[in-house]
Amino acid sequence: MDLRDTPDEARFRAELRDWLAASLPDGLRGHRGGAARFEGEAVREWSRALYEAGYAGLTWPKEYGGGGCPYSYQAIFLEEMARAEAPHHLGVIGLGMAGPTIIAHGSEAQKARHLSRILSADEIWCQGFSEPGAGSDLSAVRTSARLEADRFVVDGQKVWSSFAHIADWCLLLTRSDPGSERHAGLTYLIVDMRSPGVEVRPLRQMTGEAEFNEIFFSAVEVPVENVLGEVGGGWQVAMTTLLHERGTLGFALTAALEVAVRKLIELAQDRGATATQRDAIAREWIELQGLRFTAYRSLSALMKTGVPGPEGSILKLQWSEANQRLGKLALELLAQDAQLLADNAPYGGYWQHHQLRSRGNTIEAGTSEILRNIVAERVLGLPRSR
């Protein structure tokens, strides 16, 4: 056991830190995330800069243009990016989900067509999994894909798709066998978002901004060579995507929480805190360390086995609840100033946005209830509740 960076990891961290200090434009430092991720060309240019410096796809195999690095490098990358308050590569879905799924299940033609363009931010991806009638229960998808000669014809509706309004491609889970039920009869397609019949409508959320979208598919034609994996084998491919979503996600979340806890401590120093509030702040800091070191333990296991375990669910579960508590604590410290917004608010409205946005944390990427089911059934081995 050694919680310090190895010499190689330390060198990588130092180089990255220097590069970030030198390369991150001032206008992007302290980037708030949220819908601002999509605005203007600045983030796309920044994504290209990350790619050119070799920081996109760190853990992808070298043969596909990745860094071929161990997972610990990705963890260091996420930590340092958060500490510099740098925006993420615009292609987070491509890098974290589409790429790894194509590497695992894709044809040579699909790999050649997409992988390098994902890294360079020339292709932005979105995910078409959830539907109005299939939220937590993903196997209830009804978006249909009908095979006609050399193409599938897709009809249906997806929802909660981040980036869809700027995406070039979509990872789409469809039902290709109309008589099938649940996990059988699903096919995973790669869909060109510029195909006729694709319509994207932004969803305005309680923060007032739109990060998510609805996507409508009306007789959208998708060539059969765009099937990812086997026809009818969509469920297994979708599970690969979700596994990668949770792989090093813990680090991205923990690193972001670390920044928020630091800001909370500054807020308490600026405005003062009661004994009760100091106790709560200490608790949040302690729980953050618990989260950080659990992510390290999970990473050590991942590096030994190569497969993220279901216990990774606890990182997201804990983070989402901690992030919500943090926002509420900050608003309590702000007292009535918490009612002010944006330019009228202290710190430019950072905490007001944080608090409202955090309500989505226990819903997106697996609700807390679903994650507790996963822990109960797959980690503790309790009988299935459904």
Place this chain on the structure above:
Amino acid sequence: MDFAFTPEQDELRSQARSFLAAHPEPSWAELAGLGWTGVSVPEELGGAGLGFLEEAVLVEEMGRALTHAPFWSTVAVVLPALPPELQAQVAAGEASWTLALGPLVPDLDTATRIAVVGGDSIWELDGAGREMLQTNDATRPLGVVTGGSAGRRLAGSELLPRMRTRSRAALALEACGVGARALELAVAYAKEREQFGRPIGVYQAISHPLATTYMELELARSLALWAAWCIAVDDPQAGLAAAAAKAQCAEAAVAACERSIQAHGGIGFTWEHVLHRLYKRALWIQSWDASGAQLRSEVAARLLDGEGE
């Protein structure tokens, strides 16, 4: 970065688990025979020359087994204050120790020697009377010492913060062992106990609190292992890590026991079931040295006022 135990440490854990399950009240000589009392004592003094991570493994397992022996008092608390020849006695199984820091002294029924703080030094207390008190946790009794006089000088009292850090980290690790066992018992029961024609583990009112318990215990254990590693490598953050770990692990273990008692229904409330004994150890750990609120106030002072940097 490697946050995992070595195969040798894993082997030590499985050896400890099977031995301690069969020997709830091992003699000091038995523990010495296994090489555990001198696990961190240098080889030239008859020890194994290993470190706090191995001690951490043993302490966590002793918490799980509710071992009734002065291992925590001797190895986690007093050992750093002992001169070499007395460390050799501990390794050989000839002496065990406890520290009389306040009026209540732990392990006074089993520890053979007593250390006491006086002025700027830590001394051996000679010729003191011992009186055991009625206490909640039968596996870690408390007593009071009467009379006696300062005997041999053991060390300077500047060692006390280090001893406190080790004590806190070890108690945090014990709490992890206690909590893990309470959770395992609840999970096993929820799989086999049937009501309304189904195992009660299918009901989310049962399974979700257990999932929450798993999450809390894993996060707490990460803190305890961080503290243990800090102590093992003499990291400057050891004191802070141990305070954080003790606060969080004690709380997680108490909650794990309470949720496990609830999941068991009536049987969990009986004297015959082991749960109340796990619960009483968790409460002991929570109350000893400093409460969660006190520890968090130490942490807050460091975070907000820059104290103890």
